[in-house]
Amino acid sequence: MTRIRTWSDSPFSPVVGRDDVPPAAVIAEDGGESTQVHEIAGHPGWLAKLYRKPLSEAASATLRTLVYMPTMMSEQDQTLVNTCVSWPVARICDGPHTVGVVMAKAPEQFYARLRSFDGRELDPAPLTLDLLLHSDEYCAKRGVRSDMSVRARAMLELLRVGGLFARHNIVYADWSYGNAFWELGTGAVFIIDMDTSGIGAREWIESMSWEDPLYPETTRLPLTVYSDRYKLAVLTVRCLTGERDVEPSAAHAVLLERLGHNPFHTALGKSLSASRPADRPSPQELLQTLERWMTATVMTYEPPEEHSAPNITGTVDLRLRTPGAAPPVPQNTPPVPDVVPTPPHCLGRTAVIVLVVVCIVIILLLSAAVG
The missing domain is CATH 3.30.200.20 (Phosphorylase Kinase; domain 1)
Structure with missing residues (x-):
């Protein structure tokens, strides 16, 4: 089909x-x-x-x-x-x-037959990111590979969608484990329920276990692309570590143990801890640093045969795929940075020479007048 x-x-x-x-x-x-x-x-x-x-x-x-x-x-x-x-x-x-x-409707590739804990194959159901909020051992019992290469691939694709929304000033706000489906073979993701997204801002909505310290319930400030940056970072760090029930900062510490210091870990930490919304790195920044880490890191995974469900097999493609790649800005459209720099005010070389000559002439005239 x-x-x-x-x-x-x-x-x-x-x-x-x-x-x-x-x-x-x-x-x-x-x-x-x-x-x-x-x-x-x-x-x-x-x-x-x-x-x-x-x-x-x-x-x-x-x-x-x-x-x-x-x-x-x-x-x-x-x-x-x-x-x-x-x-x-x-x-x-x-x-x-x-x-x-x-x-x-979500395409068939985002559906899978998971295993029950007694080994039975279940009916096809959406494969959601919720599964990655568990340990590798738990996922293996469900018939799914979930080592770091799999988790990183899925987060790479998730950040591509986050970048798409950010480029068009869309405030999704509903980032959650159940609203994102994924496909194991490619790591592709599929986001649902975006019809209530805002453009530029959206009314505050409650998010259990996701409270943003800069957009707390006590203020109920309108949500923006900056609040989306925080939720996307929380979703990313929890899915990469499988740490669901701890504070994002604790999950970030676990990620440090697994990845070591690198620009991606640093940018992710800034997204979680920045004291000003605008200081949170954009999805595009997280995407770029994660891409660099994945390119520089050799990630291989060969699942044990007994953990390979018939419907979830194959290798994880770690190459940076073209169709879902972060789109280049069209050549006729200048790139739009997060902060537009103000060009320095400077004089051209010719203007400087003229100014010096004028100053010298004025000095000579003043000297002659005094004499």
Whole structure:
């Protein structure tokens, strides 16, 4: 079966009615902000998510912007959208109200048959990052390899998506172990539930075990790309170490024991401990330092035969793959640094010479006048 592109292959208009998205099979009910998520009849691979209540005018406008946003992206960013994100492709409207959204279902490669603890093979289910919040021994019992090479590959791909969101000022805010699926063979990730993302800012939302010291519950400040940097760093350090129930700083200390001092570990630590939001390294910075560490480190893994589930086999590709690579900035678009430097004010060489000559003439005239 040909894998659909999760935005470009949409068969829907940007705005559809309820009648345009009839249910074929219900995927979930009464979850979070939705009453139902169902597959759309006649359109395999596409889902309709119906909200508990119509979106506000502001939220509806943001969703409309998200639907159209890929049209303004570079080709490289569109590739990330089409392969790594369940991007909103249409608003479901009832008159003037937005009552739902259409998105792509996660491709089959992100589903796997895990083992139960008694050795039985379970039904296919999304392979989420939640599994990496456990030890290598635990993952092996479930039939999944999870040594550092596997964990690092998945985090590399996660940071690519984080960089995509940051480049377009998207505040996802909902970074969690269950909202990111992954595929073992390539380390590819797939992010879901991004239809409620903000652009520039988003209302504060509670995140159990994820409290940001710079955006605490006591202030409930609007969330920004800087709060996303913290959550992405927490997700990264916990998945790399398998340390779920400790403070991020403690997981960071465990990572130091395993990796030693290196620029990636340092940047990750700054993301977790910076005293000002803007001092937190961007996803792109974390991505670049992790890439350099992976390139410089020989990582091999040959799982014991008894731990290899039939559905989760093969080698982990540690080469920096092109399709999901951090996109280069188009040549006709100048790169945008985090902080735009102010150019020094300087005089050209000719101007300096003229100024010196003028000064000399003035001095001579003054001397003659005094004489």
